[in-house]
Amino acid sequence: MIDFSSFLLENGLKVLVNEDPQSSLVAVNLLYQVGARNEDPERTGFAHLFEHLMFGGSRHIPEFDRPLQMAGGENNAFTNNDFTNYYITIPRENLETAFWLESDRMLEPALSEESLEVQRKVVIEEFRQRYLNQPYGDVWLLLRPLAYKVHPYRWPTIGKEPEHIEKATIEEVKAFFYSHYAPNNAILALSGNITVAEIRELVTKWFGDIPARNVAQREIPAEPPQEKKETLRVERDVPADVIYMAWHMDPRYSDGFYPADLISDILANGNSSRLYQHLVKERKLFSQIDAYVLGSVDPGLLVVSGTLMNGVSMEDAEGSIQEELQELKKGNVTERELTKVKNRLESTWVFSQAHILNKAMNLAYFEFLDEAGAVNREMERYHRITPVMITEKARELFRDENLAVLYYHAKRQKE
Numbered sequence: 001m002i003d004f005s006s007f008l009l010e011n012g013l014k015v016l017v018n019e020d021p022q023s024s025l026v027a028v029n030l031l032y033q034v035g036a037r038n039e040d041p042e043r044t045g046f047a048h049l050f051e052h053l054m055f056g057g058s059r060h061i062p063e064f065d066r067p068l069q070m071a072g073g074e075n076n077a078f079t080n081n082d083f084t085n086y087y088i089t090i091p092r093e094n095l096e097t098a099f100w101l102e103s104d105r106m107l108e109p110a111l112s113e114e115s116l117e118v119q120r121k122v123v124i125e126e127f128r129q130r131y132l133n134q135p136y137g138d139v140w141l142l143l144r145p146l147a148y149k150v151h152p153y154r155w156p157t158i159g160k161e162p163e164h165i166e167k168a169t170i171e172e173v174k175a176f177f178y179s180h181y182a183p184n185n186a187i188l189a190l191s192g193n194i195t196v197a198e199i200r201e202l203v204t205k206w207f208g209d210i211p212a213r214n215v216a217q218r219e220i221p222a223e224p225p226q227e228k229k230e231t232l233r234v235e236r237d238v239p240a241d242v243i244y245m246a247w248h249m250d251p252r253y254s255d256g257f258y259p260a261d262l263i264s265d266i267l268a269n270g271n272s273s274r275l276y277q278h279l280v281k282e283r284k285l286f287s288q289i290d291a292y293v294l295g296s297v298d299p300g301l302l303v304v305s306g307t308l309m310n311g312v313s314m315e316d317a318e319g320s321i322q323e324e325l326q327e328l329k330k331g332n333v334t335e336r337e338l339t340k341v342k343n344r345l346e347s348t349w350v351f352s353q354a355h356i357l358n359k360a361m362n363l364a365y366f367e368f369l370d371e372a373g374a375v376n377r378e379m380e381r382y383h384r385i386t387p388v389m390i391t392e393k394a395r396e397l398f399r400d401e402n403l404a405v406l407y408y409h410a411k412r413q414k415e
Contacts, residue, residue, distance in 0.1 A: 009203065011210055013186055014186070015200075017194065018189075019196070020192055023192045024092060025089050025091060027088070028087065029088075029360035030189075031188075031189070034083065035083045035084060036081040036159075037151075039152065041152070045157075049165055057110040061100075064101060068088065068101060071090060088101075113170050120166065130158070139408065141155075146232050179214065179215060179216035182215055184213065185213075239410060240307050243306055244405065244408065245303065246303045247398060247402050247404075248299055251299050253374070266333060266390070268289055268304070269291075275304070275321070275324060278324060291305075306321065322398075325398040333390045334387065366378075
């Protein structure tokens with residue numbers, strides 16, 4: 001249970017406060033409601049580019065990291081398809097340093113031709129190293145457009161191609177910032193040895209005079225139901241064949257998300273899971289196998305990926321996974337098996353809530369999804385799921401016309 005208070009500034013900034021007197025540190029989490037899904041299809045990668053630009057100094061502060069380090073703080077950030085998240089942990093006595101830094105870059109980062117050129121090179125190099133020149137690095141550049149045809153989830157956070165960032169102008173970058181980075185498009189969550197009264201005072205002091213902005217409202221097209229199995233075969237210089245199978249599933253905060261997420265755990269969470277026991281340990285078809293959900297705000301994907309053992313064909317690998325899914329659809333999940341999966345999930349969840357940064361992140365995230373109080377109902381929604389609901393969801397998901405398969409062949413194994 002995360003106890004919290006909330007308030008709203010006149011400029012639209014939502015603030016969530018968890019008082020944890022046990023901690024000597026304070027976690028400051030600032031979530032901006034902009035991700036890759038908000039980008040122009042001809043200018044992708046901008047949300048991720050801004051994650052880099054926001055660390056390049058701001059209107060009154062030439063360098064972000066140095067003053068934070070001098071105050072004993074640590075920080076990082078991440079971008080996904082739905083939002084961008086910045087976070088700081090800092091000793092309680094130096095908390096105001098975090099407010100000073102975060103408010104100044106919300107007001108205006110150092111958006112110059114020079115800073116853009118520096119971060120453009122960094123992002124393009126990251127694109128090449130992590131996605132183009134790394135084994136299996138281009139998987140999501142291939143799998144996303146195979147599964148999505150109209151929704152912006154069809155490109156990954158890094159963007160469709162490096163050229164989109166190479167061609168970005170300073171005018172486009174500034175327009176992106178002012179139409180998405182705004183107090184009325186942000187959620188600030190804090191956890192630590194703090195009080196609501198002092199946080200209200202500090203937030204008002206540092207963020208209160210930042211004006212609300214006209215946030216761009218993009219009409220995001222809904223992905224139509226898939227009508228046939230989508231497949232793609234590629235050959236790359238990689239160590240082993242890997243198969244990626246993706247099924248369309250429910251959005252993150254819908255009732256249907258929870259049985260789908262539990263199905264992924266039944267299939268591949270731990271050495272006692274079905275896919276590991278049957279396909280790795282017993283039949284030795286895979287050296288490793290995994291199942292997971294993307295957790296996207298809009299309808300997402302449930303993915304099964306497996307690295308094939310030498311000599312195993314893609315057809316046999318896919319067939320063996322389909323056999324396991326057919327077993328799920330027969331309704332043979334027991335209450336004991338489901339309870340075991342739920343207990344493991346709950347223990348991980350409870351343990352994570354002991355950390356102030358996780359509490360601040362989760363408060364901001366659930367406020368973004370629905371409302372912050374939903375964080376305290378999350379385990380209840382999992383516990384409501386019954387074996388019958390698992391069977392029904394398996395039958396709904398695991399249909400060929402709902403499936404996209406990427407066959408990722410290793411060159412050395414081709415005859």
